[in-house]
Amino acid sequence: MIDLLLLGTGGMQPLPDRWLSSLLLRCDGELVLFDCGEGTQIPWKRFGWGFRRLSAICLSHVHADHVAGLPGLFHTLATSGRTEPVDIHGPAGIAAVVTGLRVIAPRLPYEIRVREWAGGDRFDLPAGLVGSVIEGQHGVTSLAFRVDLARARRFDPARATARGIPRAAWTRLQRGEDAAWEGGSATPEEVLGPPRRGLAMGYLTDTVSLPTFDGHFRGVDLLVSEGTYGDPADAGKAKGHNHMTFGEAATIARDAGARRLWLTHFSARMTDPALYLPHATAVFPATEVGHSGLTTRLDFDDEGVEREDAGVMAPPP
């Protein structure tokens, strides 16, 4: 499963009642942060997800409102006791930004490894997650992140028993590897079910709407997207500033076949973003206006059933 926590929803400047747009993902105890503006660590502390397991930071682009919180976070992470490396994934130019900001965080008890990616790249994230990016359009290079968690095919113990496969060989077959034992052998195809749908989420910010987004976010369980402007009358201003409206974000969610949409990265001039929600739900009903503290859990489709099956599926000790 994947847990998600929206830390803030503001664009450009942190406000007394609105933290800068940032998202925290948790999977198998490991944390991945998306963007880190000034103050991001403060709501993070309030919601209590802890810092030490932060393994990766994905940065959409180099603008200050998405990266200025890094040095403070680096110090807090040091205080949390982390000693394992932290990977930073971002577009070209992000390494120079991290180097510049580390003028006030030069010595840390863990290694920071910066990886610069371009559109079409795929990379490993912690806990078996896989990231992939395409490029947005924002004046500077911005990356649209997709994260996938694949799901193992179901192992059928009844078929394995009927086929006479000894229990000692089950683990290898469950992992998708061939198994052999004295007097026989088997392939995974004989005991594994069809491929199963995994989980996926998208994080899209600081870009105009591009036709490539539909394919990139195809079928995600949740798309977290900027909607800097709520009013469709601001569509021209949105394009001029390389941003999107609620309606444009909703259109991407609909055309990509996303299951749900969270809106974030609101203009400071939009005091109550919820007023503009109907402009999104008219296009894509499963839209929520984000707020600091909004959380959800993405579960595999039949996760409950799966949990009940766990005893049957487990190989003997």
Add this chain to the structure above:
Amino acid sequence: MIDLLLLGTGGMQPLPDRWLSSLLLRCDGELVLFDCGEGTQIPWKRFGWGFRRLSAICLSHVHADHVAGLPGLFHTLATSGRTEPVDIHGPAGIAAVVTGLRVIAPRLPYEIRVREWAGGDRFDLPAGLVGSVIEGQHGVTSLAFRVDLARARRFDPARATARGIPRAAWTRLQRGEDAAWEGGSATPEEVLGPPRRGLAMGYLTDTVSLPTFDGHFRGVDLLVSEGTYGDPADAGKAKGHNHMTFGEAATIARDAGARRLWLTHFSARMTDPALYLPHATAVFPATEVGHSGLTTRLDFDDEGVEREDAGVMAPPP
């Protein structure tokens, strides 16, 4: 007069209920900021003092909790419409820090001029204020700031009239300059009263207590001082971390003959600093425990009388 606003009171890390330690000073409409940790601009927005008139930033030292908010502030200042230069005053090394942090604020509509000072230096601040610094002891160089606002000597119109000085010459004499007219001349000494007490404040943070502080802060109207630890039992820890206790700060205020003391820069582990106030007031009764939003106005001693005299003192149009 001088207005002061305490923006935050935290040390080391910003917390959900405590901004990092920072002080805003206003004199004749011009603003001077003391320290700028992550998030400093947020309470600043709440209290509504505006950004555009920020002329100078005094930085005590290069540690992240005192400077990480600079790039965000630079952007907000740009948005406010400022085009006049901004002076940054700090210890050696501060220019490199500002350069590093400007990797995410490279182009601004105003000039940033960094001035590095050492102990004993004096420098001009806006609105006729004069800054002076001595060095603290904190592992890295830290500066203890004093700000003075001198007061003009009182002009005596009765003496000037009795002496037969024409009104056209009064302005020069009031400014302390000699005046001459057809048939006569006069010196300021003839019409000005004795020197008058001005205003002064001190900003002291991230240092152990040093014997030089008493003289540096002699007679200030307000000393704003760190008190990282409230409990006198933490005196050893305070020294080990190059910080001070409430009692040490109060002792400086008392021995310097300060009029008032505000405590700030509290350890994150000190949930309710007010519990420890008696350890300060036992030494220096005029102590307050700081909080975000604490304000005061420093007035010349007889400011009210001065205002009533204003009509008499003004030269004719």
